[in-house]
Structures are given as C-alpha cells and as structure tokens.
Amino acid sequence: MTVNSFKKILVPLDGSTYSEKALKRACEFVDAFNSEIILIYVIEKSIPINLLDRKEYLGILRKFGTKILDKSKLTLSKKGISAKIFLKEGNIVNEIEKLAKKEKCDLVVVGNKGLGSVARFLLGSVSNKISQSSSCSVLIVK
Amino acid sequence: MAIKTKKILVPLDGSKNSLRGLDMAIHLARQSQGIVTALSVKTVPGIYAIHPLGFLDFNSMTEVKKLLADAKLRAAKKGIQLIGKAIAGDPGYDIARFANNSKNEIDLVVIGARGMGSAKEIFLGSVSNYVLHKSKKPVLVVK
Numbered sequence: 001m002t003v004n005s006f007k008k009i010l011v012p013l014d015g016s017t018y019s020e021k022a023l024k025r026a027c028e029f030v031d032a033f034n035s036e037i038i039l040i041y042v043i044e045k046s047i048p049i050n051l052l053d054r055k056e057y058l059g060i061l062r063k064f065g066t067k068i069l070d071k072s073k074l075t076l077s078k079k080g081i082s083a084k085i086f087l088k089e090g091n092i093v094n095e096i097e098k099l100a101k102k103e104k105c106d107l108v109v110v111g112n113k114g115l116g117s118v119a120r121f122l123l124g125s126v127s128n129k130i131s132q133s134s135s136c137s138v139l140i141v142k
Numbered sequence: 143m144a145i146k147t148k149k150i151l152v153p154l155d156g157s158k159n160s161l162r163g164l165d166m167a168i169h170l171a172r173q174s175q176g177i178v179t180a181l182s183v184k185t186v187p188g189i190y191a192i193h194p195l196g197f198l199d200f201n202s203m204t205e206v207k208k209l210l211a212d213a214k215l216r217a218a219k220k221g222i223q224l225i226g227k228a229i230a231g232d233p234g235y236d237i238a239r240f241a242n243n244s245k246n247e248i249d250l251v252v253i254g255a256r257g258m259g260s261a262k263e264i265f266l267g268s269v270s271n272y273v274l275h276k277s278k279k280p281v282l283v284v285k
Binding site for chain 1: 166169170173271274275278279280282284285
C-alpha cells in the first residue's frame, strides 16, 4: 500500500463525551495500524473573562486538564497502548495545529462538538476550524 | 481487527484528491474486510434536477460511469469489493443524504479535502465542508 497509513494520531481532549468517543475511535486505528497516540489538552487563554481571578481560573483549568489527561492515559494503558501527553496553553486551534506539525502527525481525531457553551446540533467551532485549516487528515467522530 | 467500519462511502469526482480518498478507503477496508461504496454525483443545475428531460443527458452520465469503472478496477486490484453508484443532483446534498440514509448502513465517509471546485484553495472545498456539517456519520477528511 502507499504511504498513507496513520503512524501518529493526535487526539485533542476537552473532557466532553464527544472527545471520549474520539479517543475510542482512535484506539481502533491503533489496533489496525500499530500507530502512536498523542493526547493533548489545551487550556484556553484567549477569553478575557474573569480578569480578576484569572490566576485561580487558570489553575482550576490546569488541574482539570491534567486530570483528564491522566484518566485518558489510564484507559489507554488498560488496552495496552502507551500515549504521549501534552498540556498546552493558548488558543485551542493554534496549539493543536502547532503540535500536529511539530510531531508530524498523520491524523487528527476530533469529536464533532465539545464543551462549547451553546448546544449546537451541527459541527462545533473547534472541530470546524481544525478541519478547515489543518495540514493533515482529520477524522470527525459523530 | 477492531475497526468496525464495514461500509465505507467514498464520494468521487475524478479529481486527484478524491482518488486519494479512494486509496485511503481501500486501505481501511482491507483492515476491516469491509465494502467500499463509491458515489459519484453528476452535477445538475437546479432546474434540470426536477425537469424530466434532465436525466436524458446520457453523454455525461457515461463519463460518471467510466469514473466508477476505474474505481472498481482500482479496488479490485487490492481485492476489495466496490459498489458503484451514480446519481444526478447536487453533490453536497446528495452525498450527505446518501450517508445519512439508514438503508445504506454507511459507517464512515472518506472524502478528499477538495475536489473539482474552483481554484486551488488552501482551505476545505465547499462540498467537503457541506458533507462534514450535514453527515451524521463519522467523516474522514483526507488531505
């Protein structure tokens, strides 16, 4: 077969059920392609809310992020898959793309929506932006 | 194999990107021993879609059929069964409708990032974008 098999899979997490679904789907790919999994949680820094207790807010998010990453890593290790984990801060889409480029990922697996405040019934904003502008293939899990 | 994607839908329009999508779908189908369904939509400008004579445009339908035959050959070389479907209509809408139709039991849609549409954009093609938003099934965008 040609070169297009997925050796490195990036799974952005946000703690929603959709991202868990995406993780499950990524596991299937690992079984089939013997690929590596990279997990990322991005702390969003771009919203200027809570200017006063910003530090506290970020601290809570950081704690939440590490918790989710550890949990996901545990579920992966139960299946015998080792994963690299990353905790980044900044704009969600930018950080995901940067990491995808840096680690030379072949596939990004995202849920179709996440923790966005409005309950949308179509594609979430982050998933949309990733699918629009990422340089590698994208799997949208629904 | 753990991949449960038994039926994979690949929209084809003859562009390089859609062929890449086809290759990827064949690759995935090999892992799961699945079936690839190729869907080729002939664009019919709005009014002809409801005009009875719109379907009499045999000339370009053969073009579509040839595309599907090529795809079939490509899949057969890799030992994958491919079912070709040719439809006349609006590409985005019909692909999404085909994918969502529970009768077809599609598990995954594999689509090229952009097809025949306009200039070489950096971004997603309009049809891919439409399918991405409207399909209720997982979508794999191949770049």
